[in-house]
Amino acid sequence: MPIINEKSEKFLFSYIDNPSPTGHEVEGQKIWLDYIKPYIDEWELDHYGTLYAVINPGMEFKVVIEGHSDEISWIVNYITDDGFIHVIRNGGTDQSIAPSKRVNIHTPKGIVKGIFGWPAIHTRKGNDSNLAATVENIFLDIGAKDKEEVEELGVHVGCVAVYEDGLTKLNNKFYVGRALDNRMGGFCIAEVARLIKENGIKLPFSLYIVNSVQEEIGMRGAEMIANTIKPNIAIVTDVTHDTHTPLLKAKEQGSVKCGLGPVLCYAPAVHSILQSLVVSVAEEQKIPFQRLAASRSTGTDTDAFAYSNGGVPSVLISLPLRYMHTTVETAQIEDVENVILLIYNCLLKIQPDMKLKYF
Numbered sequence: 434m435p436i437i438n439e440k441s442e443k444f445l446f447s448y449i450d451n452p453s454p455t456g457h458e459v460e461g462q463k464i465w466l467d468y469i470k471p472y473i474d475e476w477e478l479d480h481y482g483t484l485y486a487v488i489n490p491g492m493e494f495k496v497v498i499e500g501h502s503d504e505i506s507w508i509v510n511y512i513t514d515d516g517f518i519h520v521i522r523n524g525g526t527d528q529s530i531a532p533s534k535r536v537n538i539h540t541p542k543g544i545v546k547g548i549f550g551w552p553a554i555h556t557r558k559g560n561d562s563n564l565a566a567t568v569e570n571i572f573l574d575i576g577a578k579d580k581e582e583v584e585e586l587g588v589h590v591g592c593v594a595v596y597e598d599g600l601t602k603l604n605n606k607f608y609v610g611r612a613l614d615n616r617m618g619g620f621c622i623a624e625v626a627r628l629i630k631e632n633g634i635k636l637p638f639s640l641y642i643v644n645s646v647q648e649e650i651g652m653r654g655a656e657m658i659a660n661t662i663k664p665n666i667a668i669v670t671d672v673t674h675d676t677h678t679p680l681l682k683a684k685e686q687g688s689v690k691c692g693l694g695p696v697l698c699y700a701p702a703v704h705s706i707l708q709s710l711v712v713s714v715a716e717e718q719k720i721p722f723q724r725l726a727a728s729r730s731t732g733t734d735t736d737a738f739a740y741s742n743g744g745v746p747s748v749l750i751s752l753p754l755r756y757m758h759t760t761v762e763t764a765q766i767e768d769v770e771n772v773i774l775l776i777y778n779c780l781l782k783i784q785p786d787m788k789l790k791y792f
Contacts, residue, residue, distance in 0.1 A: 500622050697725070
């Protein structure tokens with residue numbers, strides 16, 4: 434039976450389509466909270482916007498399941514006298530896909546529509562014939578005649594611009610859109626909360642469902658909230674690269690493929706005993722999974738939780754994703770459901786008295 438139902442998919446489309454750029458995640462958090470409220474006992478919001486919901490509060494043993502809510506974007510950095518707008522990255526934004534993209538610029542006066550302009554191929558001669566997009570040469574056009582009109586519209590240095598592209602389906606097997614990294618993780622942990630409520634599960638610990646902010650600029654939201662909650666265990670979900678698409682090298686980056694299940698990362702921050710539990714649950718429940726190695730950090734919020742509070746046993750369960758940090762990030766629906774199932778079933782196995790020290 435499918436895990437994702439009509440109501441939850443409606444939430445997913447609303448949640449993905451809503452802009453939540455790093456540092457400005459509030460509207461997305463409102464959508465997430467509105468959906469998850471029927472399945473939780475209480476919730477809190479920290480000063481920078483990380484939202485966490487709690488099931489079975491007040492227990493001494495605390496378990497976190499976490500995703501991050503922010504997405505990459507652009508920040509207005511300079512406005513020319515002619516009314517063109519130059520930008521800098523807000524997170525790991527890829528300038529090579531920017532030319533000809535539409536954006537929404539978030540201003541104090543509301544949304545201002547803009548486009549990334551680009552010179553026509555007919556005008557590019559000689560060394561400019563293969564002109565490549567760089568952060569230095571891309572620019573936004575909002576149809577203003579000069580800098581004064583740009584500012585009259587409400588656009589100023591520091592405003593954030595987000596691509597317009599929304600969520601669609603591909604071949605009825607894949608979700609495609611911007612911000613699957615990692616609002617899809619926020620969706621997965623919300624669905625876990627739904628399953629716990631609908632199945633009448635009574636957990637022997639407090640479960641914190643955490644939707645962190647500011648992951649795309651260095652895991653800052655997770656760093657803050659880990660010190661607030663002080664959990665005993667953290668299960669983090671994020672995305673990882675499908676390395677079987679053209680131009681990627683599986684031998685160098687590890688073999689991961691959409692449709693083959695969640696990805697378990699092996700890295701110093703990943704706690705071996707907790708990882709063994711996840712593997713045993715996947716095998717017992719016949720949930721397909723893949724393995725990936727990271728030589729140093731995982732590059733995800735796992736690191737922030739693992740190295741907080743004197744060390745928190747943490748694991749990372751990742752969703753295979755094609756075309757990360759583009760407007761056509763692509764994830765297989767079956768993989769999304771298996772991430773949800775794996776996290777849910779792992780929670781059913783966790784006990785406050787479980788052995789987490791190596792000896």
